[in-house]
Amino acid sequence: xxxxxxxxxxKIIEKRQSVAFWCNPISGHATLYWYQQILGQGPKLLIQxxxxxxxxxxxxxxxxxxxxxxxxxxxxLKIQPAKxxxxxxxxxxxxxxxxxxxFGQGTRLTVV
Amino acid sequence: EDKVVQSPxxxxxxxxxxxxxxxxxxxxxFRSLLWYKQEKKAPTFLFMLTSSGIEKKxxxxxxxxxxxxxxxxxxxxxxxxxxxAIYLCAVEARAGGTSYGKLTFGQGTILTVHP
Numbered sequence: 001x002x003x004x005x006x007x008x009x010x011k012i013i014e015k016r017q018s019v020a021f022w023c024n025p026i027s028g029h030a031t032l033y034w035y036q037q038i039l040g041q042g043p044k045l046l047i048q049x050x051x052x053x054x055x056x057x058x059x060x061x062x063x064x065x066x067x068x069x070x071x072x073x074x075x076x077l078k079i080q081p082a083k084x085x086x087x088x089x090x091x092x093x094x095x096x097x098x099x100x101x102x103f104g105q106g107t108r109l110t111v112v
Numbered sequence: 113e114d115k116v117v118q119s120p121x122x123x124x125x126x127x128x129x130x131x132x133x134x135x136x137x138x139x140x141x142f143r144s145l146l147w148y149k150q151e152k153k154a155p156t157f158l159f160m161l162t163s164s165g166i167e168k169k170x171x172x173x174x175x176x177x178x179x180x181x182x183x184x185x186x187x188x189x190x191x192x193x194x195x196x197a198i199y200l201c202a203v204e205a206r207a208g209g210t211s212y213g214k215l216t217f218g219q220g221t222i223l224t225v226h227p
Contacts, residue, residue: 004154033215042118042200042217043155055212089153093215100146100160101202101215106153 025094
């Protein structure tokens with residue numbers, strides 16, 4: 001079974017620039033999560049999709065972050081404009097049932 | 113707001129030692145508690161616990177849940193250098209107003225095992 005695919009693996013941008021991350025979940029998984037993990041901390045949920053609908057986006061900084069999951073499969077997470085404090089690993093995960101989540105390798109974002 | 117707290121935040125041991133990692137939680141509409149191991153980037157699944165008092169085991173790792181006291185422990189016996197990682201505890205609860213589950217993670221315990 002193919003795992004969760006994310007790209008790019010690494011990204012370095014200057015502050016105030018924009019960036020987009022892509023995630024392809026495991027086939028058939030209805031639930032998709034985007035987490036932000038700052039160094040030394042646990043993953044923080046940014047947004048959770050069930051198919052192409054948003055279940056929870058209460059911790060998504062909506063003034064600069066946006067996410068979509070068109071057709072209930074792939075998802076993109078965008079940051080515009082980026083700030084220094086956005087430097088983190090962005091993890092995408094998917095789940096068939098909403099509990100045991102399978103994670104992608106993540107995208108390490110560095111904002112300089 | 114759902115809360116998951118892990119302790120200790122970091123732990124340094126020598127090979128062969130036994131370690132116990134703790135996870136306490138305060139959530140509404142609890143469904144399950146999960147343990148993950150994170151070595152490089154992607155957390156990998158270890159255990160899912162839903163019932164109190166039933167130990168889950170996998171090799172040298174074991175875990176148990178206490179739903180009355182709202183905590184779980186993860187034990188690792190005869191530690192090896194390959195056990196060095198961040199151990200994450202996550203609690204799945206029903207997302208408010210929906211029937212879907214939502215995963216909230218603790219801050220993790222960084223375990224370092226020296227030869």
